[in-house]
Amino acid sequence: MLARNWECGAICKLCDQEAEIAVHPCLQCSYAKEVWMLNIWKERNRRIFEGKSLRPVQVFDMIQDDVKLR
């Protein structure tokens, strides 16, 4: 991240627990995992209980909305 001149600190700004390295937000961040897993679980339940399914981009939009609310 520093090599790309992205502003970042030593600690992740999301979970405030782990070092902020490039792979961290995608694979290791407890905050990011919670957002992804919660929305995957919601999509699963939507398909089972409501008989509706969203395209991946629609789920992504919902994830963005979740992040904005935090």
Ligand SMILES: [Zn+2]
């Ligand atoms: Zn993190």
